[in-house]
Amino acid sequence: xxxxxxxxxxxxxxxxxxxxxxxxxxxxxxxxxxxxxxxxxxxxxxxxxxxxxxxxxxxxxxxxxxxxxxxxxxxxxxxxxxxxxxxxxxxxxxxxxxxxxxxxxxxxxxxxxxxxxxxxxxxxxxxxxxxxxxxxxxxxxxxxxxxxxxxxxxxxxxxxxxxxxxxxxxxxxxxxxxxxxxxxxxxxxxxxxxxxxxxxxxxxxxxxxxxxxxxxxxxxxxxxxxxxxxxxxxxxxxxxxxxxxxxx
Numbered sequence: 001x002x003x004x005x006x007x008x009x010x011x012x013x014x015x016x017x018x019x020x021x022x023x024x025x026x027x028x029x030x031x032x033x034x035x036x037x038x039x040x041x042x043x044x045x046x047x048x049x050x051x052x053x054x055x056x057x058x059x060x061x062x063x064x065x066x067x068x069x070x071x072x073x074x075x076x077x078x079x080x081x082x083x084x085x086x087x088x089x090x091x092x093x094x095x096x097x098x099x100x101x102x103x104x105x106x107x108x109x110x111x112x113x114x115x116x117x118x119x120x121x122x123x124x125x126x127x128x129x130x131x132x133x134x135x136x137x138x139x140x141x142x143x144x145x146x147x148x149x150x151x152x153x154x155x156x157x158x159x160x161x162x163x164x165x166x167x168x169x170x171x172x173x174x175x176x177x178x179x180x181x182x183x184x185x186x187x188x189x190x191x192x193x194x195x196x197x198x199x200x201x202x203x204x205x206x207x208x209x210x211x212x213x214x215x216x217x218x219x220x221x222x223x224x225x226x227x228x229x230x231x232x233x234x235x236x237x238x239x240x241x242x243x244x245x246x247x248x
Contacts, residue, residue, distance in 0.1 A: 034187070042240055043188055043204035049236045050216035057215035059165040062088065066141035066166035067098055067133075070151075073158045074126055079116040087116055098139045101130035125153025145171050157194065164211030173201045174214040178221035185225065185243040 034042075050057075060081040063069040071091065075084045091112050095101035101109075109123035116122065129152045133139055141162060142148055148159035156172065163169040173179070175194040179201075183189045189200035205213050224231050230245075238244040 039188070040204055046186060046188075046237055046240055047205060047209060047213060047216075049240075050213070050220060053236050054216050054219040057212065057219045059161065059215065060218070061085065061161075063166075066162060068092055069166045070129070070141055070148075070154070070158065070162050071101070071126060073161045074129065074153050075113055075116045075122060077122070078118055083116055087113055095130075098130040098133040098141075101126060102134045104130075122153070128152035129154060141166065143167050143169065156198075160198075160211075160214075164214075168211075170207050170210040173198045173205070173210045175201075176214070176218065178218040179214055181227060182217045182221050182225055185241060186237065187242045 059069075061069060061072040061076060062085045063072055068088065072084050072088050075087065075091075091109075094108070094112060095104055104127055106120075106123050106127060109126060110119045113119050113122055113126075132151050133141060137147070142151075143163070145156070145159050145163065148154050148162060149156060157174055157176065160172045160174040163171045164174065175183075175198050180192070180194065180197055183197055183201060184192070188204060189197045191197050191200060201213065202210060220237070221227075224235050232238050232241075232244045232246050235241065235244065238246060
């Protein structure tokens with residue numbers, strides 16, 4: 001969506017659906033405010049193109065059960081999915097069930113997950129979460145937003161990940177740093193608060209695609225719309241993106 005440039009001028013490049021931009025990435029003029037209907041139609045076209053570009057987009061956290069996914073998602077806070085996937089095999093080997101993790105000693109869990117960052121707080125939450133699963137849910141990961149959100153260490157983002165990917169329940173849109181950044185660049189939201197971003201995306205994207213759109217935006221953010229070096233010229237969304245900056 002954006003590409004950095006130098007200099008104050010340059011030839012103007014216009015793409016269908018977006019304002020004219022210079023190589024500096026600054027619009028040459030303010031475009032007319034987009035109507036609600038126009039934004040909704042643009043969002044559907046964005047969704048269609050992302051489906052075509054990333055047909056295999058899926059959850060990057062490796063897991064084989066809802067329990068493994070909730071553990072991995074808690075560990076993913078302020079940590080890359082790659083790092084989490086390096087750590088979780090040992091975690092699942094040592095504590096293969098909620099009952100096992102509920103009995104774990106916190107120093108042992110801390111040592112196992114140290115490389116994911118914030119390991120003391122994460123270890124405390126993991127053990128407390130497992131204890132709640134055993135005490136309140138028969139050792140099973142619940143299937144509702146309210147029950148998941150009530151678990152220690154589980155916020156709405158984690159609950160959305162578990163519901164959408166472990167159970168196929170589209171309760172909301174998972175908003176991580178990639179989704180936050182791309183939704184803003186695409187002007188699908190003007191908010192920075194994850195809850196408000198989620199509400200905006202839920203209003204634009206069909207419910208059956210709520211889980212999928214997160215995976216697609218994350219995939220696009222990693223492959224093309226890279227934060228420090230976006231590849232706008234290679235972007236399938238460039239003509240739909242108000243932030244796109246194209247070489248001349």
